[in-house]
Amino acid sequence: EADIYQTPRYLVIGTGKKITLECSQTMGHDKMYWYQQDPGMELHLIHYSYGVNSTEKGDLSSESTVSRIRTEHFPLTLESARPSHTSQYLCASSDPLQGAHNEKLFFGSGTQLSVL
Amino acid sequence: AQSVAQPEDQVNVAEGNPLTVKCTYSVSGNPYLFWYVQYPNRGLQFLLKYITGDNLVKGSYGFEAEFNKSQTSFHLKKPSALVSDSALYFCAVRAGDSNYQLIWGAGTKLIIKP
Numbered sequence: 001e002a003d004i005y006q007t008p009r010y011l012v013i014g015t016g017k018k019i020t021l022e023c024s025q026t027m028g029h030d031k032m033y034w035y036q037q038d039p040g041m042e043l044h045l046i047h048y049s050y051g052v053n054s055t056e057k058g059d060l061s062s063e064s065t066v067s068r069i070r071t072e073h074f075p076l077t078l079e080s081a082r083p084s085h086t087s088q089y090l091c092a093s094s095d096p097l098q099g100a101h102n103e104k105l106f107f108g109s110g111t112q113l114s115v116l
Numbered sequence: 117a118q119s120v121a122q123p124e125d126q127v128n129v130a131e132g133n134p135l136t137v138k139c140t141y142s143v144s145g146n147p148y149l150f151w152y153v154q155y156p157n158r159g160l161q162f163l164l165k166y167i168t169g170d171n172l173v174k175g176s177y178g179f180e181a182e183f184n185k186s187q188t189s190f191h192l193k194k195p196s197a198l199v200s201d202s203a204l205y206f207c208a209v210r211a212g213d214s215n216y217q218l219i220w221g222a223g224t225k226l227i228i229k230p
Contacts, residue, residue, distance in 0.1 A: 004159075040125070042220040043206070059217070090160065102148040102167045102210065105218070107159035 003027050006091050006108035013081055014116050021076045021111045023091035032074040033105065035090040036060060043090065049074060050096075081115045088112050118143045120209050122221035129197045129228050137192040137224045139207030148210040149190040150218070151181055155203045163205075166190060177201070197228045 004025040013019055025032070030051045035043040045058030049068040063085070064078050074093075078085055092105040119142045129135045141147060151163040164175025171183045181192045192205060207221040 040223060040225075042120075042222045043208075043218075044220075045217055048217070092160075102165060104150070104162040104165060105152075105160075107152075107161070109157070109159045 004091065004093055004106050004108045006089075006111050008111060009109060010112045010114075012114045012116065015080075015082055017081050017115075019078050019081055019113070021089055021091075021113070023074045023076070023108060024072050025074075025093045025106070026072060027093060027095065027106065028071060029093035029095045029106070030071065031094045031096055031103075032068065033092045033094075034058075034064075034066060034074070034076050035092065036062070037088045037090055037110075039088075047076065081113075083115045086113060086115050118209070118211065118219045120207055120219050120221040122205075122207055122224045124224050125222075126225045126227065129226070131199055131228050131230050132196050135194050135197045135201070135226065135228070137205050137207075137226060139190045139192065139221055141188050141190065141207075141209045141219075143209055143211035143219070145211050149181070149183060150208045150210075151175065151179070151190075151192050152206045152208065153177075153203050154206065154223070160206065163192070199228045199230055202226055202228045 007022045032049045034047040037043045044060035046060050046062040047066040049055045055066050089111045091108040094103045094105045121140045149166040152160045154160045164173050166173045166183045174180045179194050204223045206223045208218045
């Protein structure tokens, strides 16, 4: 079992609210990722980090921001939520020492966000 | 452009029968190929990967996948399906032209009927 945790599991909020989705891992992995997944659809990378103080935007344009102040923690923040942000958000981590570009990802259980 | 295709939205198999979940890809250079599984209300889990070498890769829960370079395919297989194999299966690829970020297929829902 992967030691990567996401909270909350479900979140329903009103438009305009600021929210932070939490993601923590206890495996000491340098690489962490945020994906967005709509039901029955592929995962889209929205942010990633290769280590502390390193963050990059992914392929999918997103109005969210991330921070990586500690290795184990990679929160995602939406400053002003909109209905278009309704989706499932998946956090993942990987250990680059397992292989160059072929290491497996460990996923959290996800946060299902609904913006009314 | 890099892409991964899972041509079947859903695959239905009777318990005990062999199963195949299809995946084809389009990337430049040598690909790293992966299968992940998503059970209901649980996170995605790694099943297996192909890096290089033997084209038949064995993974978790009795699954295996065959890499076919000429057909650019990486189909997931299992000789005898279990009801507990029912889940959503995702194929993904990494290659140099995607800056080694994972490109994901849309997923295939596998339903195993008793």
